[in-house]
Amino acid sequence: MKTQKYLTAGKYATIGGSMVHILICDDDAAFAQGMAKKILALSVYSPKSMNVQCLTDVNAMSAGALTKFDILFLDIDLGNKNGIELARVMRKHNAEAVLILVTNFSEYAPEGYEVDAFRYLPKAELDRKLPGYFSDALAVCRTRQRKVEIYCEGESMPVPVQAIAYVESQGHEQCLHMIGWSKEELYTRLTMAQLEELLFPQGFLRIHKRFLVNMAYLQSLQSTGAVLTTGKSLKASARNYRENQQKFVDWKTQQIW
Structure with missing residues (x-):
């Protein structure tokens, strides 16, 4: 039945929005922390409606750990882990996340289509491209986040x-x-x-x-x-x-x- x-x-x-959860997933802790500081300094960033976290421990990186985030900056080369493979499994549980692949290797571009990558962010061009990419990702995220909150059985x-x-x-x-x-x-x-x-x-x-x-x-x-x-x-x-x-x-x- x-x-x-x-x-x-x-x-x-x-009708209402919700907190935008942002993750920087990179095994280079210094790079991840540096990117986080750059995001916090952007004019479109709001601490009242956004939060940024860094995940730098390769052993803690799993598809499950990535599923709760709305905007995800994911390094492709994670030492003994492959960021593309990680994203592929993550997509089975979180199809709505705005995924930005962070890399210095353009040859991964075709695989990015398989995991619905929103942008490729070369590490060497971080300062120039991050502000625009983040604003674009935020706009898409807010569109996807629109919810009708309905009361069901209290x-x-x-x-x-x-x-x-x-x-x-x-x-x-x-x-x-x-x-x-x-x-x-x-x-x-x-x-x-x-x-x-x-x-x-x-x-x-x-x-x-x-x-x-x-x-x-x-x-x-x-x-x-x-x-x-x-x-x-x-x-x-x-x-x-x-x-x-x-x-x-x-x-x-x-x-x-």
């Missing part, structure tokens, strides 16, 4: 916005269809009107009385239907088509700028 998790109304949700459940593909009305309850999360579906007794009010500022569009779609997954919108990037087809309301089409265009323009 399928166990369903119900999200209850009341104090049902808040407890807070932070749900990543980007993990909700669309919401479907199913009578007295609504189903949140999830992507890349621990559950494929979440169920709530909130009304579609409540969910629309909560999620519209986060980029969701009510295309039909039964469907509320995350525009990040909206591939095309027509007067009678919509297609998501996942290949899923949904009904759309012809009555609100022009208004919704304009909202979709406006949203896409905001993403470009």
Whole structure:
């Protein structure tokens, strides 16, 4: 029998960010500490919402130790360990981390694609490239961190916005269809009107009385239907088509700028 998790109304949700955890993983302690000081001195760094840690003990380096971090500066050459292999295992448990590979060896570049490396940071160019790379990584991290915090059975459940593909009305309850999360579906007794009010500022569009779609997954919108990037087809309301089409265009323009 399928166990369903119900999200209850009341104090049902808040929008908020969280602490950005940054790790410098390098077996050269002096280099790691030096990089940490440079990050702390950057104008975009905020001690109220970020923290930086260094991991320099090779024996303590494991995929598990890396999974709790949001931004990861990982040295590729870790003595008897391979940073790429470490990242490959880490990715199985943390697909959202912004990974910057720190290296002096450009030949590793093809392998970086396998672990979804965000940037390559040559150690010789640290002073020049670190400020821009860190700012870019922080921007991506903040986008990925957007969460809708929903109270479930008296407890807070932070749900990543980007993990909700669309919401479907199913009578007295609504189903949140999830992507890349621990559950494929979440169920709530909130009304579609409540969910629309909560999620519209986060980029969701009510295309039909039964469907509320995350525009990040909206591939095309027509007067009678919509297609998501996942290949899923949904009904759309012809009555609100022009208004919704304009909202979709406006949203896409905001993403470009």
